[in-house]
Amino acid sequence: MLGYRIASVFMSGLLATAMVASTAAQAADAYPSRPITLVVPYSAGGPTDVVSRSLAAAMTRELGQSVIVENRVGAGGTVAAAYVARAQPDGYTILIHHNGMATAPALYKKLSYDPLKDFEYIGQVADVPMTLMGRKDLPASTLPELIRYVRQNRDKVSLANAGLGAVSQLCGLLFEESVQTRMTAVPYPGAGPALTALLGGQVDLLCDQTTATLPQIKAGRVKLFGVTTAQRIAALPQAPTLQEGGLKGFEVKVWHGIYAPKGTSPGITKRITEALQKGLRDPAVVAKLTELGAQIVPLDKQTPQGLQQWLKAESDKWQPLLRNLKVDAD
Known part of the structure; x- marks a missing residue:
């Protein structure tokens, strides 16, 4: 009798797990069924906003649902990041952010989220x-x-x-x-x-x-x-790099990545990543970013793994410098 009960509990657990997996798969298959909000941490008309709106238009065409840009400004981008970290992990609220994701932990002692742990990674976008x-x-x-x-x-x-x-x-x-x-x-x-x-x-x-x-x-x-890049740029071919001028290893660029709340299903994050990659091949997006002097990142960086590795590297680069110089917002 005891063996029967144990087996029954075990089978119930398996069934529940299967039902959860099935529900997640169905949600991913149906995604997206309504508009998606792309949260931008900076004001309308700014560089990050311009990049975001160009990309949102292309992703809208790919996803078949509107990707709506929403500007949530404040505290060096942490207001927007915290908002997305707390959002439902259903793929309908996502974040585009730049270098601030790597520097925030060193600048804000009471940060309400962990950039490395509280998000699912979608992929990098472009370097400026x-x-x-x-x-x-x-x-x-x-x-x-x-x-x-x-x-x-x-x-x-x-x-x-x-x-x-x-x-x-x-x-x-x-x-x-x-x-x-x-x-x-x-x-x-x-x-x-x-x-x-x-x-x-x-x-x-x-x-x-x-x-x-x-x-x-x-x-x-x-x-x-x-x-400030490692190589000269097409928009200013006559301009030397700072490394050429004698500052060895000097490299700074504005980079952008897209994130979803932690717990968003792999099927949904994969769908967003695919839309990102196709959006970055859209001729209108390529032309706009080129006009701004931005450089679309290689395909291997337009991935969750590429963004995760880059964010970790940038965190390791900037946070010790900021802490050593005692630069903070608190």
């Missing part, structure tokens, strides 16, 4: 190169001249950024570390005001992404000292 620029009348004209100028003038040199945790701040911190010289940091409430200050000669230097800086560089309104 950055440019190191100076005001038009800055005495230095080449990177070696700039390094000498910075070391001679030290804290008299002002280095603008777009606020705590912004990639422009990270780029500036890495530049200071590379030249072993501290400058006067001048934070602004966004990339636009920081660039305006540089154009007006109110600050000496700014490191910002090509999506914002290309027009100013091409018009000769600023001095360009180099691009």
Whole structure:
């Protein structure tokens, strides 16, 4: 009799497991049956938003349901990330985020989510190169001249950024570390005001992404000292890399990845990844990102594994630097 009861319990457990698996499979097969929300942590019209809307249009065509961009701004992108981490893991609320996913744990001591553990990975999207620029009348004209100028003038040199945790701040911190010289940091409430200050000669230097800086560089309104990628970029073929100028190993870029809440089924995440990959081959998306100076990542990075490995590597790169410099928001 006892053996019968044990067997009955065992069979009930197997049946329940099978039913759960069947339900998950049916949900994945039916996905998507309604619009999907792509949460963007930054304001409408900004670089990440522009990338997101171009991609959302292409993914809409692939998925057969609208991918709606929703901007949830605040606290360096952590408001949006926390919102998606708490969302239902059904594939209808997903997140696009940049380098802030790697740096947030070092900047916010009371972070309500773990970027490495509280999400399912979909894939990387595109990299946006950055440019190191100076005001038009800055005495230095080449990177070696700039390094000498910075070391001679030290804290008299002002280095603008777009606020705590912004990639422009990270780029500036890495530049200071590379030249072993501290400058006067001048934070602004966004990339636009920081660039305006540089154009007006109110600050000496700014490191910002090509999506914002290309027009100013091409018009000769600023001095360009180099691009921050490992290789020269097609949008500015004449511009040397900072590595070419003597800063060995210097590489900073704005990278974007897509995430879903932890627990989203493999079938659904696979469907979103496939839509992402096809969206990144869409001619309209390719043309728009190229126009912005962005570079679509290789196919092996447009995967959950590719994004997971990159996020871990970027976390290991930036978090120790930020903690050593005691840069935080709390």
